[in-house]
Amino acid sequence: MAEKIIELKNVTKYFDDNLVIDNISFYVKKGEFITFLGPSGCGKTTTLRMIAGFDLPTSGQILLNGKDVSQLPPNKRPVNTVFQRYALFPHLNVFENIAFGLRCKKVENTYENSKGERYTKRERLSKKEISEKVKKALEIVDLEGFEKRSISTLSGGQQQRVAIARAIVNEPEILLLDEPLGALDLKMRKEMQIELKEIHRRLGITFIYVTHDQEEALTMSDTIVVMADGVVQQIGTPKGIYDEPANTFVADFIGESNIFNGKVVGEKQVKFCGKTFACLDEFGLNEIVDVVVRPEDLKMCAPEEGMLKGEVLSVVFKGIHYEITVQVGKYEIVVQSTESREIGEKIGLCVSPDGIHLMKPRYTSNVFDGVITKRNTVEFADGEFDCDVTQLYPGSRLDEEDYLITAAGEKIDLTGVEVRVEVGLSDISISDDAEAGGTTGHIISIIYKGDHYRLIVRTEEEEEDFVLSTDDLWNENDFVSVIIPKDKIKLTLKNQEAKK
């Protein structure tokens, strides 16, 4: 096994009171090209910045070659960064930008004096050494002869190359790249992807790359770390992650996916879209699972031969393939094919067992910590909801003063009692009328599951998440209120020794 060059152990990071990185641990092998992939705000850049030393972890350790560097300042770490907006020094020309790090550096030289004694001196690099190294770095990024150019006269792509040269000239053990291609146009980006990969091959050092572009990650990386909400979702090779996503988030984020709710009905048998399919993953009988089918794993065939029958809803030409949406019963299924179909055409769909991926659902219900208020409502997730408190004590009832009378005739004041609140995914509805529900929040995630959408609504203050299913189409970041019917709120006492 290759040497671990950097290892994160239980790293957690708070910005003020916001949890940005939630206890992540992983390691990077020497010489590999590793990518942190995730949507914006998932903590990938923060992780990179902690490795560079710009942010310090709140807790946990960062080990570099086995030594703890978590508290070292950036200038004491053998890593260099290519910044998102390049961060080139505007007052220096190309040569001086690249030479900046070399001029800061001191090397140990050994000399022999007239008596033949050897001694070492810490010295700055000589002018000649610096200009040779800069020249070499410029050659690597294909910018020979640009030494005297001022930064402001360079194009975006050229600035990008200078930024890379400025970092690699210091011969770091790890090169960190923070969305370095984000500001370039598509064609340029593709070219730079290949070139970066080539530079990685030539230098042989470890590259840690941050991007939100899944295609970029798949193209360039040896290993991908998929992150969301400050948590590592999956670590694996590009192929491994694409073929066997660990959960629906990864499946949805990387590549196109059809995601369905399914149920295991037998050994390697799963039922979804109203049909039973053979599959390769083993789960317990009757277990509820998420089913992921990649659009390219679905084959179109004659209606009578298909496992699923449907009608073509739309056909979009995508260059290499057609993206065909098929209405199967109440489900919409996306298929990729090099063949086109007519809209309205009846077709069948086939999928082989290795095209069906089963995974444990990320969410089965919503659980919150709540407190019973004076008015016999329950307070949780920044809001207050009507609920039936009599379910806490079987056989109990409320008297006219709203005190709870237990089956044994005991009178209980429930005010301030801590309870566990459970709400099913399909029992929550949302509305754009802020007054309509018990609490409000923003939609932070939307995943289409064939016949419905699975949304996550996050409240503003406590950042509690409600996971819910809806047939309606909403947009990410919509501000909504969360409505839960009184009889759908399941309460259990948190502390069985509740005050009497």
Next chain:
Amino acid sequence: MKIPRFSRKTLGIPYAVFLLFFVIIPMLVILFYAFTTGVKDPVTGAESFSFSFSNFLRFFSDPTKLSTIVYSLVIALVTTVLCLLIAYPVAYILARSKLKKKFVILMLFVLPMWINFVLRVNALREIFNLLSLAPALEGLTSANYFKTIFGMVYDFLPFMILPLYTTIMKIDQSLYEASADLGGGAFTTFTRVTLPLSMPGIMSGVTMVFLPSMTNYVVSDMLGNAKVTIIGKFIYEYFGNDWHMGSMVALVLLIVVFLSSWLSGGFTADENVRGTNL
């Protein structure tokens, strides 16, 4: 209805008129007076002018005038350097601090600018008078240069802080990070990134302090017991009775100012060149 359309040219006319009457013509008048002498006809009272270099010769052969120029320059220089030394750390700390209310602190530094200038100088004089009553501080009574420079630094400090603050604020945070990332410690980052990038702010601050402190004789009059004469005072006095000499002094000052801005401008350009060849 036809909406009148102004071209840029027509909109520029008022400014051109302003420049003509308030800048170009007065300059020519000064130039005219500086190189003429006037003889008043005792009967009619009309003045007849004749071209002459006598003002010029009088000025440069008078040691008091020359020393006043040198004094003014030294006072202005000392004031500017002190302002810069005091203002830079303030601006730097404020610009880079993460304080949410930092503009309040900045305001406190700038607030004196909103109080009448003469009042402030007067107050300062009274404070000095009060302090000099103490036997240990008796020397303060005659420390005219010290008090003048103190007053000038006090008055002109906000003009140094503001441009420095805005320039340092504008420096991209990621440049500090880039410097640290490339191995630069705090000192290297300051000398090789922060300082060169705040040069425009330093230059405008220096200009805004240096020029007024050469001519603002209110401070030197009130705090220096009228013992400190700077060039501005000269001009004021001459325009009481001898416009020709006054114009000459004004002209000399103009040239000194022009030369010093030109030198400082040249200095910035030089700084860039030096930066690249470090």
